[in-house]
Amino acid sequence: MYDFNYHKPSSSNAAASAVAGADDGKFLAGGQTLLPTMKQRLAMPSDLVDLAGCDLSGVRVDGDNLVIGAMTTHDAVATSAEVQAHIPGLAALAAGIGDQQVRNRGTIGGSVANNDPAADYPAACLALGATIHTDRRTITAEDFFTGMFDTALDEGELITAIAFPKPAACAYQKFPNPASRYALVGVMVAKTGGGVRVAVTGAGENGVFRAAEIEAALGANFSADAAAGAAVSADGLNSDLHASAEYRAHLVGVMASRAVAAC
Amino acid sequence: MPDGINTGIGASVTRVEDYRFLTGQGTYTDDINRPGQAYAYILRSPHAHARINGIDTTAAGAADGVVAIYTGADMQTGGLPCGWLIHSRDGSPMHEPPHPPLAQGKVRCLGDQVAIVIADSLSQAKAAAELIEVDYDVLPAVVDMKAAAGGGTLVHDDIGTNVCYDWVIGEEGDVDAALAGSAHVTEIDIVNNRLIANAMEPRAAVSDFDRATGEYTLYTTTQNPHVIRLLMGAFVLSIPEHKLRIVAPDVGGGFGSKIFHYAEEAILTWAAGKLARPIKWTAERSESFMTDAQGRDHVTTAKLGLDANGKFTALKVETMANMGAYLSTFASSVPTYLYATLLAGCYTTPVIFANVKAIFTNTVPVDAYRGAGRPEATYLLERIVNKAAKEMNLDPVEIRTRNFIPSDAFPYQTPVALQYDSGDYMATLKRAQELHDTAGFAARRAEAEARGKKLGLGYSTYLEACGIAPSAVAGALGARAGLYESAEVRVHPTGSVTIFTGTHSHGQGHETTFAQLVSERLGVPLENIEISHGDTNRVQFGMGTYGSRSLAVGGVALDKALDKIEAKAKKIAAHILEASTEDLEFNDGNFTVAGTDKAMAFGEVALAAYVPHNYPIDEIEPGLDEQAFYDPANFTYPGGCHICEVEIDPATGVTEVTKFTAVDDVGRVINPMIVAGQVHGGVAQGIGQALLEEAIYDPEGQLLTGSYMDYCMPRADNLPSIQVAHETTLCTHNSLGVKGCGEVGAIGSPPAVINAVLDALTDFGVEDIAMPATPARVWQAIQDAKA
Missing domain, CATH: 3.30.465.10 (Uridine Diphospho-n-acetylenolpyruvylglucosamine Reductase; domain 3)
Structure with missing residues (x-):
């Protein structure tokens, strides 16, 4: 870890000012990503502004x-x-x-x-x-x-x-990466005022996205079978050591189906 | 025992070392600090293969706190030696390319040591290392063994090939003829996946040099301090033993990866001498992933011949074994004498031929990892036996029982050099079936089927060999060291006892098990017994702990030293009690004269030995301190049956191990609780290999699984409750009847798991799956079988 200046302001305004006034300031929330990255010397912020005293929780x-x-x-x-x-x-x-x-x-x-x-x-x-x-x-x-x-x-x-x-109902199903236990595929299904919304994490090349195919299927018939039956394209999904894009696409359907069942 | 509590052989005594471990009071290498200590950071190669045109340390050397920076140009010492010479089939010795501690003009794997930066603080050392400019010419890397074997890019230019050796065992002509005459031949292609040991404690070293005495001291995370002293002192740094002290204090797990002599040990010791200043280095976890010797990594094709009744007629095996970029300490012996000699398993296969090609690649060295060669042999055998059963329409149990070496056939000479002394493979199989309730499997499968899940049952009836010996035979096969063990029993004047053992405990519980042996023999309570190990200045000599040898070799050495103690104590007691030694009995720590009330406690005898006022001084010397070296007559041969049951979710490919039973024959059990713990841990590692773990390099030689984000270690929720039991046949050639238990779990379990997975996937038509059988692989196998 490189040396840095540590600040612990007591308001969010003061925190914002501290970051604005630093060469390369970073907010420190829980630190679960930032601190390991700093320990590996992959990040070297000049200043860390700890938000713990800013009354932002609850x-x-x-x-x-x-x-x-x-x-x-x-x-x-x-x-x-x-x-x-x-x-x-x-x-x-x-x-x-x-x-x-x-x-x-x-x-x-x-x-x-x-x-x-x-x-x-x-x-x-x-x-x-x-x-x-x-x-x-x-x-x-x-x-x-x-x-x-x-x-x-x-x-x-x-x-x-x-x-x-507040939704009418929602549920999240995660298929964990066996090693990291982060989401290999995670699907949140929600019945909201704006209709059924299905968001997918872990799978997309550009991060979280909405699964239009499944939303359409569930909009017509809110059932586990409908979710499982909606074909999800592997295009734009990640392929890596742990899963091919095809496997991830398949898991999106399975997790969506299980989330519907859990709603 | 006087207090009525059994602390001898067969008692599940709570481990005496656990209090200090569980309360955080262990002393590990990183806990040791020497006055004036500096800190080292090792600059490593970011490339798998590159020429070093130059290293500019000017800016780094001027950085804050820097004490010294050394590169290969500064450290011109011997290379790290290999401890076992293998000869190729043409009689030529294996290629042993130099293994310099600091790179000499070239780096050959990711993490290769390029420079050591020594500074007043670790942070300063790291900061300075970033200022070192290394001018690399990046070269193509060779990672795949088959490509490497074919030539092209050479890991070591001077030897003109990437094949380290091309070794055979058995008569190829006999095996080919037997295969040609067989009613059926089953063929299999098998990959034994590469693993990373992941000991909880990363490697670490603290070196020191005393200018007054000229003595070097190295505290290091090793499983065998005397071996490190010998290798580093004699081959690398030319320091005589009496000026080199190696201390392996508490060590947090090794699993084989801490057997070997590593470059950092030599670099730190050498640098401490140059600077006359203590230096500390502790690996970070990513360094452990990158630089600890890795395990397994075999690619094999095999043919098993069978007659019409399913009896094995011949086995032919062709294996490529990855050595990585350099020969690690015992790397060459693992895929030869610890692998191919085990290919008979517990079966009566009459003729066996194996050809092993050891291959250099631009990856970190591969060497022994829990089981070392025997897991690879077991996995191959237990997979091909299952495949043969399927092809011949035989039950997997039936094919095994038809081929078991019968329990009355011992000693049994295999066609691959080993002679088994004892075993009862039918007994372990039957007991495992009962414990596992294999009869209830069909009902459990139907129940799972109703929930949309697939249940599978898999067997592994394995045999392994521990305690490599005798030394003369090992020497004839190429071992460059003896494989005996030593023990000293020092009885103190008041009757307490210190044991000095050449084995090393890094999780095994020797401080309890060995104390139980002493308690059993001398009747001394455990709290009066200290087990001392891990310091070359305290312990006479030793070959260390690996290959499940500690009890089978070190424990027997202790037993022999105890024989001497008892014999001498008896003479002293006989003198004082005015009886003949023949009339003396020794039970529960008391010498009694048969048929009389004359008695003397062991502690009184000890006092008399050191205060020899009334003493047979003409006959024996004062004192009660005896030593023994023990060189076994043969290996020991644990074996057993592991049964695994898995439940697969076809929708996701997730495999859950729902039931696991291990019935092992480890010979006499000293502490059943410790043995159960060893089996649990080994099975956990075996399930890890079968379902979770794999070291993966990309074609450029970068390690893709370089952290726990990508390398999957088994966690508690990956494991079932493991049922453990024993069916015991005693080892016939050591005084304790013990065989060894440290590796049976890791050896027996992987094929049981994979056979269970394939059994579960039978309905889909899946016939093969690679380890680790991850959810993605299982799902893909189902899709491929459908297509």
Whole structure:
């Protein structure tokens, strides 16, 4: 790890200023990706701005939305009575991220900002039609995830919260990479006011995406068989050591089908 | 025992070492710090094959905190030696290309050592290493064994070939004739996947040099400190043994990967001498992936001949074994004398021929990994036997029982050099079937079928060989070392005992098992027994721990030293009790004169030995401290039956091991709990090889599975509850009747798993699957069979 300056401001405004004032400042949320990368000397930020003191964590109900603070840990989401009551599929998703140590440190804001193509939360945001709140604006999930490890966030822009509209039902099914246990394929199916939305993580070359074929099939007939029967194209899916694009395409159907059954 | 608690042979004594391990009080190499210690970072090659045109260390040498930077130009020492000379079929010795600790003009695998940077802190060493400019000419790499065997790119230009040796065992003509006359010949192509050991503790070393005495000390993560002293002292650095101390303190797992003499050990020791300053190096996990010697990696074709009744008539095997870029310490022996000599297995196959070609590639060296050669032989045999059964419409159990060496046929001479002393393969099979409830399999399969799942059952009836011996035979076969073991029993004046063993415990529980042997013999409670190992300045000599040899060789050496202690103690007691030694009995730590109430406790005898006031001084010397070296008459031959049951989800290809039964014959069991733990761990590694683990290089020689993100280690939820039992036949040629248990799990289990997977996939018409049978591979196999 290279040397860096450490800051722990007590507000998100101060945090944004600290990053803006640094040569190459980075926000530190749960640090579950950033710190290992720094230890491997693959990242060398001049300044780390720790968000732990910025009062960004917590879950609240705001009308038809569940609003989750950016610094809320995966464990806090998984065990939140509000999340379990209003979007149990989201609580279950959070309970399946990494291991308990990761869930105790990792945060929803950090995960969404990082947009790892095999992370779980992007599928939830996209399927549930979430809105990402930053210190500057709000961004719909549709516009937010712009590609592998790439988001609509501008330089120095800070996620403060994520608002999830309550769905009629939703469920997430993950097929873990046997080695890393990240999603080889993860599928979130949600019955929302805007119809059935199906988001897929782990599989796409450009990160999370919506599976139009399955959404159409489920829109006509919301059943596990309909999801399994919808042919998913392997075009644009990842092929690597662990799975071919064809296998991933097949698993998208299987996971979608199991998610429907779990809805 | 005086307190009524059995701590002797056969007792499941809780491991005495676990208190310090489980409370974080172990002392591992990285825990050791010497005054004034500097820190080393090894700059490694990012290329699998490249010429080094030059190394510019000017900027790095001027960086903060840098003490010294050395490259191959500075370190002109001997190379790392190979411990076993194999001769090719034409009589020529194997090719032994130089293996310099620091690269000399060329790098031949990813991670090859290019320079050592020594600084006041590790962070400074790393920062300086980034300033070193290495001018590489990147060369084409050869990674695939078949391509390498065909020539083209050479790993070592000077030897003109990538074939290290081309070795045979058996009479090819006899085997060809027997195959030609067979009613049926089953053929198979098998790959034994390459594995990375992944010991929990990464390799580490702390070197020191005492200017006053001229003595070098190296603390290192090794399974065999005396072997390292011999290899490094005699071959690499020319330091005589009396000036070189090797200490292997607590070591967090080895699985074979810490047997070998590694470059870092020599570089650090050499550099400590240059600087007269202690130096520490600890591998990071990614270095462990990249540079620890890897395991397995065989490509084999084989033919098994059978008569009309399914009796094996002949076996012919052609294997290519990957050596990597350099010959590691025991690499050459693994695919020859630890592999092809096991190809009879537990069967009566009358003639066997094997040809093994060892191949250099631009990958990290491959050497012994838990089982070393025997898992490869077992996997081949147990797969081809199952395939033959299928082709001949025989039950997989039936074909095995028709070919088992009968229990009354021992000693049994195989056609591939080994002579088995004891075994009862039918007994282990029957017991495993009962324990596993194989009779209930059909019902369990039907139940799974109703849930849309496919159940499969797989057998492996294996045999292995431990405790390579005798030394004279090993020497005739090319071993450059003896394979005995030594023990010293030092009884202290108050009757407590220190044992010095040349074996090394790095998870095996020797501190408990060996103490139990002493407790059984001398009646001394465990808390009064200390097992000392791992320090060449404390332990007389030793060949270390590998090949399940510690108990079968080291334990027997201890037994022999205890014989001497008991004999001497008896003479002392007889003198004091005024009786003849013939009239003395020794039980539970007390000498008694038969038929009288005259008695003397072992502790009193010990005191008398060191305070010899009333003592047979004309007959024996004072003191009670005895040593024994033991060179076994033969290998030991554990064997057994593993039965695996898997449930496959055809929709995803996921294989779950739902039931696993291991019935092993490991000879006499000293501590059943420790043996069960060894079997559990070995089976976990075997399931890992069969379903999860594989080291993969790309064509440029980059390691694609260089972290836990991509290399899949077995986790608790990958494993079933493993049923373990024993059917014991005693080893006939050692005094304890023990055979060894450290590797049986890893040897027996992989084919049981794969045979179960193939059984589960029978309905789909799948006939072959490669290890590891990952979900992706299982799913693809089903798709391919459908197509």
